[in-house]
Amino acid sequence: MNGAKSRRSGRFRLSLVAPMYNEGEVCDLFFERTLPILEAITPDFEIICVDDGSRDDTVLRLHAAHRRDKRIKVIAFSRNFGKEVALTAGIERATGDAVIPIDADLQDPPELIADLVEKWREGYDSVLAVRTDRSSDGYLKRTTANLFYRVIGRMSDVPIPANAGDFRLLDRVVVDVLRAMPERNRFMKGLYAWAGFRTATVGYVRPVRAAGTTKLRFWKLWNLALEGILSFSTLPLRVWSYVGLAVAFMAGVYGAVIVVRTLIYGVDVPGYASLLVAILFLSGINMIGLGILGEYVGRIFLEVKRRPLYLVGSTLGFDDRPAPVKATDDAP
Ligand code: UDP
Ligand code: MG
Numbered sequence: 001m002n003g004a005k006s007r008r009s010g011r012f013r014l015s016l017v018a019p020m021y022n023e024g025e026v027c028d029l030f031f032e033r034t035l036p037i038l039e040a041i042t043p044d045f046e047i048i049c050v051d052d053g054s055r056d057d058t059v060l061r062l063h064a065a066h067r068r069d070k071r072i073k074v075i076a077f078s079r080n081f082g083k084e085v086a087l088t089a090g091i092e093r094a095t096g097d098a099v100i101p102i103d104a105d106l107q108d109p110p111e112l113i114a115d116l117v118e119k120w121r122e123g124y125d126s127v128l129a130v131r132t133d134r135s136s137d138g139y140l141k142r143t144t145a146n147l148f149y150r151v152i153g154r155m156s157d158v159p160i161p162a163n164a165g166d167f168r169l170l171d172r173v174v175v176d177v178l179r180a181m182p183e184r185n186r187f188m189k190g191l192y193a194w195a196g197f198r199t200a201t202v203g204y205v206r207p208v209r210a211a212g213t214t215k216l217r218f219w220k221l222w223n224l225a226l227e228g229i230l231s232f233s234t235l236p237l238r239v240w241s242y243v244g245l246a247v248a249f250m251a252g253v254y255g256a257v258i259v260v261r262t263l264i265y266g267v268d269v270p271g272y273a274s275l276l277v278a279i280l281f282l283s284g285i286n287m288i289g290l291g292i293l294g295e296y297v298g299r300i301f302l303e304v305k306r307r308p309l310y311l312v313g314s315t316l317g318f319d320d321r322p323a324p325v326k327a328t329d330d331a332p
Contacts, residue, residue: 008097008120008121008123009121011042011043011044012042012044012096012097012098013042013044013045013046013095013096013097013098014038014041014042014044014045014046014096014097014098014099014100014113014117015045015046015047015048015094015095015096015098015099015100016034016038016045016046016047016048016099016100016101016102016113017048017050017087017090017091017094017099017100017101017102018030018047018048018049018050018090018101018102018103018104019050019052019083019086019087019090019101019103019104020049020050020051020052020054020058020062020086020104021051021052021053021054021058021080021083021086021215022054022055022056022058022212022215023054023056023058023104023105023212023215024054024056024057024058024061024212025056025211025212026104026105026106026209026210026211026212027049027058027061027062027065027104028061028065029106029210029211030104030105030106030210031047031065031069031072033106033110034047034102034110035047035069037110037111037113037114038110038113040114041113041114041117042117045071045096046071046072046073046094046095046096046317047071047072047073048073048074048075048090048093048094049062049065049072049073049074049075049090049104050075050076050077050086050087050089050090051074051075051076051077052077052080052081052082052083052085052086053076053077053078053079053080053081054080059074059076062074062076062316063316066316066317070317072317073093073315073316073317073318074314074315074316074317075089075090075093075312075315075318076312076313076314076315076316077089077310077311077312077313078310078311078312078313079311081309081310081311082220083166083215084186084187084188084224084227085186085309085310086310087101087166087186087188088178088186088188088309088310089309089310089312091170091175091178091179092179093318094175096172097171097172098117098120098169098170098171098172099169099170099172099175100113100116100167100168100169100170101166101167101168101170101188102166102167103165103166103167105209105210105211105212106207106209106210107136107206107207107208107209107210108129108165108167108206109204109207112129112167112202112204113169115202116129116168116169116202117169119169119200119202120169120171122200123198124171124198124199124200125170125171125173125174125197125198125199126168126169126170126171126174126192126195126197126198126199126200127168127169127199127200127201127202128161128164128168128199128200128201128202129164129165129167129168129201129202129203129204130161130163130164130201130202130203130204131163131164131165131203131204131205131206132163132203132204132205133205133206134163134206135205136205136206136207136208137206141221144221144225145163146162148225148228149162149163151229152225152228152229152232152233155229155232155233155235155236156190156193156228156229156232156233157232157233157234158190158193158194158196158232159193160189160190160193160228160232161193161201164189164201165189166188166189168192170192171197173197174192174195174197177195178191178192178195183231183303184302184303184306184307184309185227185230185231185299185302185303186309187224187227187228187231187232189228190228190231190232194232226295230295230296230299231299234296236292236295236296237292237293237296240289240292240293243285243289244289247282247285251278
């Protein structure tokens with residue numbers, strides 16, 4: 001780890017990865033706040049902005065920002081692929097010794113970057129920004145988030161730290177591991193946790209959005225939560241064997257009761273209600289089991305198709321690849 005040590009103590013390169021979906025209202029503010037902070041930390045940095053198929057003027061603003069400051073680089077997706085995929089694309093292209101995914105709405109305070117870097121220089125490979133207080137979230141989001149972390153904490157094969165979002169510092173080692181992960185289902189919080197390495201935390205209080213509205217509405221978060229649980233646990237699959245066993249056992253006991261009762265009291269014809277209840281209950285259980293199986297099979301299907309994770313419409317500021325399709329440096 002000699003290389004890592006010298007890299008951390010001397011001059012190093014820092015990459016910020018900011019996914020943006022309809023963030024036209026905040027993106028200039030984001031650069032205004034972030035640039036001076038980065039300049040104070042290291043002379044060598046890049047901000048990789050991933051436009052996740054915005055429908056507003058985000059891309060135009062990003063292009064203008066790139067013209068003002070070449071350290072701002074832009075990847076524009078062909079459509080909305082979701083935050084996790086946008087992060088993946090940014091992390092793939094990041095060239096820094098340390099990479100920091102950060103929300104563009106300034107809810108991840110850029111001032112904290114200095115603390116993250118400091119911990120990294122102490123030798124940690126992964127430094128998490130953990131929320132010490134979630135009062136900036138609504139009641140519903142707070143309680144559902146709590147529930148989610150409790151459920152996934154119980155079920156997941158790797159412990160996923162609660163109250164830590166995507167805002168964190170990743171050393172090159174961790175970034176390379178993430179880049180090598182082939183899966184299509186990108187539940188980033190789980191992937192970071194799976195990678196492991198020496199991890200430290202830094203506490204912060206999450207401010208409210210600087211401008212604009214949330215892009216992660218209920219359904220997106222619900223799907224993300226399902227993604228998290230289903231791609232980091234096989235417990236939902238396994239549990240059906242136990243449910244089946246339990247039901248079979250109960251059926252056996254009930255069968256014995258019926259036999260004994262018939263022997264003692266003779267034939268008992270009425271039984272329509274209990275029959276119907278048993279049939280409905282068991283078909284309900286069957287369907288739930290099938291549904292869960294379907295969730296996993298669907299995921300296998302997605303993985304097997306091996307479609308690209310995302311499509312890039314244009315890039316700006318990366319010298320390795322020419323910018324294809326429309327937008328170029330001279331775009332308005
Ligand atoms: N985001 C994205 N694609 C999406 C949704 C969100 O890239 O489909 C970005 C968004 O632009 C922001 C970050 O993810 O930079 C966090 O989103 P948001 O602030 O809306 O979520 P919240 O903080 O409300 O959970
Ligand atoms: Mg936000």
